[in-house]
Amino acid sequence: MEPVIPLASASFLKCGQCSLGKICLPVGLDRDDMNSLEEIVDTGRVFQEGETVYSAGQPFEYIFAVKSGMFKTVLNDSQGSEHIASFHLPGELFGLDAIYSSVHGSSAVALGTASLCAIRYKDLENLATKVPGLQQHLFSLMSKEVHNSFTKLHEHSVDQKLAAFLVALSARYKQRGYSETRFHLMMARRDIANHLNMAPETISRLFKRFQKDALIEVKRTDLNILDLEALKELSGCCGSCD
């Protein structure tokens, strides 16, 4: 008898919208699986601007898949200053950085109205032993995250950092089926600056220059990439800038 593979059938997860979607589809599923899945995946919690999903220091129990809107994960250092580790787009998973520890090292906060699925990590882990494809997929996801972090650590000038940030966002939107050249930035300038370790003023000046050079068009939070290739070039794309 085949093991039950509940994750495959969640209404959200099965349709390929999230990072688990790819793996969920091929495994084969039926109606009966639905119920067991509902126990693992808690669909549909909605957050308002600034609401926290979890805070640093809280016990780690769930990982999260973004359904709509955007979330950010924030690190606090010993001096009390905050740093935005990453932004999370619809379909992406977050919270994986806490697996190694029993508590969260970062906090997750909604940028504007946003919703997510919560997945009990222990259940996901168990499931991954039964569904090899899921295990592979999770390894792959984390591996990619490690690789991305490595390339970010190499970035040098502010031009390069901002270009790489925009290129990466573009690629992520594209992967989820959105336009790769037109999207909303969602986050404030200050947040972008914080994330990239720059002054907000610098972001402003760079956006202006990028516009002058006909690389992009930005109006408030709307971004239109005019020359993606040039941006990639600027970012010094480390071989695989997907």
Place this chain on the structure above:
Amino acid sequence: MEPVIPLASASFLKCGQCSLGKICLPVGLDRDDMNSLEEIVDTGRVFQEGETVYSAGQPFEYIFAVKSGMFKTVLNDSQGSEHIASFHLPGELFGLDAIYSSVHGSSAVALGTASLCAIRYKDLENLATKVPGLQQHLFSLMSKEVHNSFTKLHEHSVDQKLAAFLVALSARYKQRGYSETRFHLMMARRDIANHLNMAPETISRLFKRFQKDALIEVKRTDLNILDLEALKELSGCCGSCD
């Protein structure tokens, strides 16, 4: 009948010397497992200064565990400049950043004479489905790597970066049973500089200042940490600076 758990018994891996050691010990093992393990773990390849383990672009097949000496993984960007993504100490695993892709995105090079174990990734993956503890352990390892990268991206001043680098090295040596205050840096100043995105001259000046402030003693490649707490403070240790 219990599944065979070969990884548990490799002479190197089983003794807790490497990142897999922790997980290998508890799973329970016997003599018969030894043989199957030998097929997965290719023990004992020795490299000389500058020799490459793998290069960017080569197909990904193995992950590696350092037995002795030190290795570095190097990224090449589109302009042909190199960046050292990380250094790998005895007992540590590397190559996990290539899992998501079919080819290596980085190269691995020996710093001085060094040796390693090669582990066929596909085999490790298979094994992980049979040994839940191994799967957990791998998730945990990668999770920690993600988290570490996040904290590194936050570092601001050169003081902070170098302090954090030394503190991290100290912690890693400690974890492997070496002294946490006295160790060889192995790598050249230029390599440290490259890794931290700084000029070699800056490293020199910082070492001098750290010595003046009685934080460390450095003579060539020998490091003696005099005030680890102060260094941690300087690094702005993000909560868990183990």
Place this chain on the structure above:
DNA sequence: CGAACAATTGAACCGATTCAAGATGCGTGG
């Protein structure tokens, strides 16, 4: 409409790099 906040712009400043020597260590061969 006005208050509060976010983004932009300009000018002064500072940290880190760069460039150019000089010192130190290290292996080689006399």
Place this chain on the structure above:
DNA sequence: CCACGCATCTTGAATCGGTTCAATTGTTCG
């Protein structure tokens, strides 16, 4: 064992990129 030569490391002075500070404009919302 010392002298030579190369490579690495150190040190100082000039420069540059990005930040900081301060003031202005723009945007959102009660």
